[in-house]
Amino acid sequence: MFGRILDVIGLFTSFRQSGMKQSSCISETVEAIRREGPGYRISDTCIRCILANYHGKDSLAGPIVRRKPQEQFEREVEAWPAEARELYGNKALIGSWEFTIGPTPQYRRVNAANR
Numbered sequence: 001m002f003g004r005i006l007d008v009i010g011l012f013t014s015f016r017q018s019g020m021k022q023s024s025c026i027s028e029t030v031e032a033i034r035r036e037g038p039g040y041r042i043s044d045t046c047i048r049c050i051l052a053n054y055h056g057k058d059s060l061a062g063p064i065v066r067r068k069p070q071e072q073f074e075r076e077v078e079a080w081p082a083e084a085r086e087l088y089g090n091k092a093l094i095g096s097w098e099f100t101i102g103p104t105p106q107y108r109r110v111n112a113a114n115r
Contacts, residue, residue: 004040007033008050010065010097016107026051055104062104068096 011032015025026047033042054062073096077085 004033005050005054006063006065006097006099007036008047009054009063010067012047012051013065013105014067016105022107059104061101064100064102064105066098068098 008029011029012025015028016022020028026044029047030042030044033040056062076096
């Protein structure tokens with residue numbers, strides 16, 4: 001469950017950083033989660049609840065989730081011991097997330113009046 005929460009936060013954050021409005025980001029996050037795990041039940045309300053719990057308006061700190069660049073991830077996997085790579089059958093692993101705790105992101109309101 002915590003992994004799914006990190007997925008939601010990471011996807012939402014990446015959509016927000018690309019300049020999308022919040023409501024569009026929520027819809028895109030739902031669609032991305034459904035593509036990732038077709039059997040997983042998720043809705044806009046579920047996304048909003050996760051964001052309210054972990055990235056609330058008044059919270060000073062929360063989880064920060066970023067996707068690692070694929071090249072960096074591949075270099076790290078190559079540095080693993082051979083036994084660890086064998087656990088994955090020496091398959092090419094795709095993607096990784098970085099997870100830290102820090103100040104919650106403050107996004108500029110797209111439709112705010114310029115002052």
